[in-house]
Structure formats: structure tokens, C-alpha cells
Amino acid sequence: MMTRCKMEIHEKLKKMRKQANLTQDNLAELIHVSRQTISNWENGKSYPDLQSLLLLCKVYDISLSQLIEExxxxxxxxxxxxxxxxxxxxxxxxxxxxxxxxxxxxxxxxxxxxxxxxxxxxxxxxxxxxxxxxxxxxxxxxxxxxxxxxxxx
Structure with missing residues (x-):
């Protein structure tokens, strides 16, 4: 049973990726996951694990607290x-x-x-x-x- 997460990070991830002019494929390659994984995160179908969150923070040059504050x-x-x-x-x-x-x-x-x-x-x-x-x-x-x-x- 796949449940949609109620959290806000999926919207934030999509917005930040677009602001950085990255495609899902580009971002997936940078943080060593599949394009489908990025899509699932951005659609709220799953939540990134800690390792992926830390890599996303490096890519976007922000702290983990800033990324997931909401x-x-x-x-x-x-x-x-x-x-x-x-x-x-x-x-x-x-x-x-x-x-x-x-x-x-x-x-x-x-x-x-x-x-x-x-x-x-x-x-x-x-x-x-x-x-x-x-x-x-x-x-x-x-x-x-x-x-x-x-x-x-």
C-alpha cells in the first residue's frame, strides 16, 4: 500500500530543482538515485532517506534544517x-x-x-x-x- 506523504518537502524539492535548472535525470545522477526516485519524492509518494537528504543539501547548498523545516x-x-x-x-x-x-x-x-x-x-x-x-x-x-x-x- 503506497501512501502519499502529508509533508511539504515534495513541493520544495521540485521548486528547488527547477530553480537550479536541473532535470530529474541530472539530479538523480548527482545524488546517486534513479530518476523514478526523484519523481516519487516530488510527487509525495515517498520520502528521501537521510543520506539522500544530506546529498540534496550539498547540491542546493542549504542545511538539512532549512530543507525539511516544515x-x-x-x-x-x-x-x-x-x-x-x-x-x-x-x-x-x-x-x-x-x-x-x-x-x-x-x-x-x-x-x-x-x-x-x-x-x-x-x-x-x-x-x-x-x-x-x-x-x-x-x-x-x-x-x-x-x-x-x-x-x-
Missing amino acids: DVVEMKRTVFKGKLYLFSFLLVSLITLLLVCISLIKHAGYFGFTLAGLSIIAIFLTSWKLEKIKKDLNLSNYKLIRNYLKNEE
């Missing part, structure tokens, strides 16, 4: 949203595990073991779902950028 608030909101999902799914997993333990104490038979097996499957599915959410929200990329900005200040 997006920092949205990044923080997105990271928080991801943490909220994470804690929600972890809570559900822990409650399931607690119910399994109680069931095992009371029934210590095949039913208890079956329930334990099902809860283990549920925990694995929850972990898979968390990774999917993390990927969909592009959290690792945003966290890297946010941490870089903190260290820059």
Missing part, C-alpha cells in the same frame, strides 16, 4: 503515531499472554496448551503487523532524520 512537526507526529500503534498492539499481546497463563494454571490440559500455541501465533502476527505499520509509516527513516537534527543542534 516537515519536522509532521515527522514528530508520525513517530508518535507509530509509537501509539506499537504500544496498542503490545498491550493486546500482553493481555492475551496473561489470559493464556491463567488458563494454563486452571486447566493444565490440552486446551491450555492449545491456547498457549494460539497466543504464540497471535504474538507473531502482532509482531508482523507492527513491522508492517513501521514500514507503512516510514518510521525508521523519520527517526533517523529526527535524531540527526537533534545532534546537529
Whole structure:
């Protein structure tokens, strides 16, 4: 599932590229990515990783803070949203595990073991779902950028 980013950098990237009289192909060559990647960034379909952002800053001779200033608030909101999902799914997993333990104490038979097996499957599915959410929200990329900005200040 490809989601459009709500951030403003896509408009800024397009404007800056045109001001520098660069084509998408030229810019792609300068920062070692494909033309399609540049197109995805400019259309808001994806967000540049930290390495690409730093290379863009060199090309346009600006700081990372200047490049993504409008997006920092949205990044923080997105990271928080991801943490909220994470804690929600972890809570559900822990409650399931607690119910399994109680069931095992009371029934210590095949039913208890079956329930334990099902809860283990549920925990694995929850972990898979968390990774999917993390990927969909592009959290690792945003966290890297946010941490870089903190260290820059």
C-alpha cells in the first residue's frame, strides 16, 4: 500500500530543482538515485532517506534544517503515531499472554496448551503487523532524520 506523504518537502524539492535548472535525470545522477526516485519524492509518494537528504543539501547548498523545516512537526507526529500503534498492539499481546497463563494454571490440559500455541501465533502476527505499520509509516527513516537534527543542534 503506497501512501502519499502529508509533508511539504515534495513541493520544495521540485521548486528547488527547477530553480537550479536541473532535470530529474541530472539530479538523480548527482545524488546517486534513479530518476523514478526523484519523481516519487516530488510527487509525495515517498520520502528521501537521510543520506539522500544530506546529498540534496550539498547540491542546493542549504542545511538539512532549512530543507525539511516544515516537515519536522509532521515527522514528530508520525513517530508518535507509530509509537501509539506499537504500544496498542503490545498491550493486546500482553493481555492475551496473561489470559493464556491463567488458563494454563486452571486447566493444565490440552486446551491450555492449545491456547498457549494460539497466543504464540497471535504474538507473531502482532509482531508482523507492527513491522508492517513501521514500514507503512516510514518510521525508521523519520527517526533517523529526527535524531540527526537533534545532534546537529
